[in-house]
Amino acid sequence: MTKLAFVFPGQGSQTIGMEADLVETSLGKEKFEKAEEILGWSVLETCRQDEANLSRTLYTQPCLYVVESILIDLLLDKAGYLPQYVAGHSLGEYSALYAARVFSFEAGLRLVQQRAKLMDTAAGGKMVALMKIDRAQLDSALDKNNDVVLANDNSPQQVVISGTPEAVDSILSEVKAKRAVPLNVSGAFHSPLMASVAQDYKQLLDEVSFGEAIVPVLSNVNPTPTIDATELKTRLMEQMTGTVRWRETLLKLAEEDVSQLIEVGPGNVLTGLCKRTCPEMELQNISRAAECQL
Missing domain, CATH: 3.30.70.250 (Malonyl-CoA ACP transacylase, ACP-binding)
Incomplete structure (x- = not known):
């Protein structure tokens, strides 16, 4: 049996026009409208305007989460199934947790919005x-x-x-x-210098209910697959100050006999890294609604 993993890129993969044909789908239109209600600004407009604004942490992170979440829902709708494993790079871990149905789209977006606000104000790194x-x-x-x-x-x-x-x-x-x-970032992300920001974020995270994942998730700070809700929340909290262990994540997927890896989201950063770490894997990129027919 072929084992499949979905992986989700993080900040740095954003690009103008990444909303592309997603808004032409009913799933996409619904998510973009819901996102605007929650955020108070339009992901669609932000993805269509200037690159400098889109690249600001405050906007980048919610935009990527929304785009990747829509792709997830389109894949589920058209393909009818999830892979055996999911993982996301830094911000992409939120998309992975949404794909595994650990939290709702709305809950995930609110977390990402607050994470982005806190990280956007970080300085000195x-x-x-x-x-x-x-x-x-x-x-x-x-x-x-x-x-x-x-x-x-x-x-x-x-x-x-x-x-x-x-x-x-x-x-x-x-x-x-x-x-x-x-890197064009405001602070020293994924380092102990984010400890005060992480403490503020913990209060928000504690208020969100996590459910058991429907497929195993490999986390940035611990690439051991798990479906346990409490463990996944703890790992997500640790991600603020911890190392993104992406090389180990790819090696673990290979160890778990994953033979096909699909990067869901804009760009091809993660498949590029996989080529160098696990060259035997079959790789695919999905960034458009038209590509969601597996």
Whole structure:
């Protein structure tokens, strides 16, 4: 039996026009209207306007969640089934939890809205993506510096570090990398510097009821598949300050005999990472309503 996993991209995958043909479907129209009621602004208009505004955390995160949620519902409607596993990269974990029916679309969007507001106000940190690095050298440098951490472990040769600007710059001066790309974010996401933001978020998260997942979810901070509601909520809370262990997530899916991986959402970042980590997997991207016929 072929095992299938759906994975959902996070911040950085957004693009103008990503709403595309989704609004032409009844499911999409309904979700866009519901989202506007909750958010107080239009996801459709935001996805059609300037890229700078869409790329602001405050708007990026709700827009991605809404677009990915619509694709999930279209896949369920047209294909009639979910995969054996789901996982999402950073913000994408919310889409994965919605796909697994851990919470409703509305509950998930409210969480994402508050997460985006809190993260948009974060300040005083820096994040840099490093490509083609000496991993042993990086790990050694990080071990010696308490003010910078591995925020995203994306693949053996692609990571993101996060911390105070001084500490991040210190690592950059010590570690060889083919490319070092500063990320356009307001704070040091997925690091201990987000602890105060995480505490504010916890109060909101505690108010939301989580149900048992209908398919196992692999979380960013712990890629062990689980359907347990309490565990999934705990992991989501830890994600605010913890490392996105995406490389391990892909390796775990391979260990679970997943042979087909579908990236649901805009772009192809996650399938690109999978090519380098699990090249034997069959890969597919779904970002349009027309592509939801499996």
